[in-house]
Amino acid sequence: QVQLVQSGAEVKKPGASVRVSCKASGYTFTGYYIHWVRQAPGQGLEWMGWISLNSGGTTSAQKFQGKVTLTWDRSISTAYMDLSRLGSDDTAVYFCAREKALAGNGPLDLWGQGTMVTVSS
Amino acid sequence: EIVMTQSPATLSVSPGERATLSCRASQSVSSNLAWYQQKPGQAPRLLIHGASTRATGIPARFSGSGSGTEFTLTISSLQSEDFAVFYCQHYSSWPPRTFGQGTKVEMK
Numbered sequence: 249q250v251q252l253v254q255s256g257a258e259v260k261k262p263g264a265s266v267r268v269s270c271k272a273s274g275y276t277f278t279g280y281y282i283h284w285v286r287q288a289p290g291q292g293l294e295w296m297g298w299i300s301l302n303s304g305g306t307t308s309a310q311k312f313q314g315k316v317t318l319t320w321d322r323s324i325s326t327a328y329m330d331l332s333r334l335g336s337d338d339t340a341v342y343f344c345a346r347e348k349a350l351a352g353n354g355p356l357d358l359w360g361q362g363t364m365v366t367v368s369s
Numbered sequence: 370e371i372v373m374t375q376s377p378a379t380l381s382v383s384p385g386e387r388a389t390l391s392c393r394a395s396q397s398v399s400s401n402l403a404w405y406q407q408k409p410g411q412a413p414r415l416l417i418h419g420a421s422t423r424a425t426g427i428p429a430r431f432s433g434s435g436s437g438t439e440f441t442l443t444i445s446s447l448q449s450e451d452f453a454v455f456y457c458q459h460y461s462s463w464p465p466r467t468f469g470q471g472t473k474v475e476m477k
Contacts, residue, residue: 283466285413293405293413293456293468309465310370343412353460355403355418362412 250274252282252344252360259366265332268363270344277325278302281347283356284318284329286340294340299327302349334367341365371395371459375469381477388444390472392457397437401461404433404442407471408453416455417442444474452476 255269270282284296297308299318306318317330327344342363345356372395382388392402400420405413415424417433420440430445444451457469 285468292471293407293458295458295466295468297464298466307464345413347460353401353462355415355424355458355460356405356413357415357418357424359412359414 250358252346252358254342254344254360254363257364257366259368260334262335262367262369264334264367265330266334266365268329268331268342268344268365270327270329270360272325272327272346277322279349281349282318282320282327283345283347284316285343285345285356287343287362288337288340291340296329298347300349301327331365334365336367339365339367370465371398371461371463371467373457373459373467373469375455375457375472377472378470379473379475381475382447383477384449385446386477388447388451388474390442390444390455390474392435392440392442392469394438394440394459398459398461400436401459402433402435402440403458403460404431405456405458406451406453407456413456447474449476 253271258266260266278301281298283298286294299306320327344360346358347354374393376391402420404417407413421433432443434441454471454473456471
């Protein structure tokens with residue numbers, strides 16, 4: 249079954265860091281990008297960044313530069329999103345999603361189930 | 370940064386009726402535009418890519434049109450399972466890959 253399975257919910261204190269994982273199964277891990285998108289409670293979707301599963305190269309939105317680190321482990325078909333210096337405004341559901349690496353850019357055709365991260369003292 | 374603006378914010382439609390959703394980009398994204406459907410508690414689902422190509426398994430009642438800066442998603446005859454929030458997103462060369470703020474399609 250082609251799917252992205254994310255790690256479970258997290259509760260963190262302000263100032264801490266969190267790692268969310270995204271494991272791919274049912275398809276060849278490389279040849280795709282993994283994007284990270286978050287959604288605060290009752291709000292819309294916010295694109296955070298992506299990582300190339302071919303090269304490991306990353307791009308992130310300016311807002312998240314220096315705060316988010318995107319990595320991957322090819323051997324276990326898993327991508328990771330590390331978010332540091334958490335504040336209450338980082339409380340959100342975090343989604344991973346894949347994009348096929350084509351000659352041009354492409355849409356996000358497969359999404360993980362989402363991981364709730366709650367930041368609370 | 371390309372700003373994506375969706376309208377209306379909320380659309381009240383009766384089952385069987387037609388729904389038309391709009392998405393405008395602050396600069397041309399060519400046809401690099403996708404539409405997603407999100408139901409409560411679920412991840413978004415890809416509906417349309419390339420502005421007008423239905424994703425695998427998407428019913429023909431969903432159609433997309435437009436290019437450049439103006440885009441439309443049309444649901445020809447709303448079914449009960451179609452009520453949800455719809456987002457547009459550009460995937461042109463320039464990051465960030467911003468989303469619109471969403472249009473909620475609710476039952477009238």
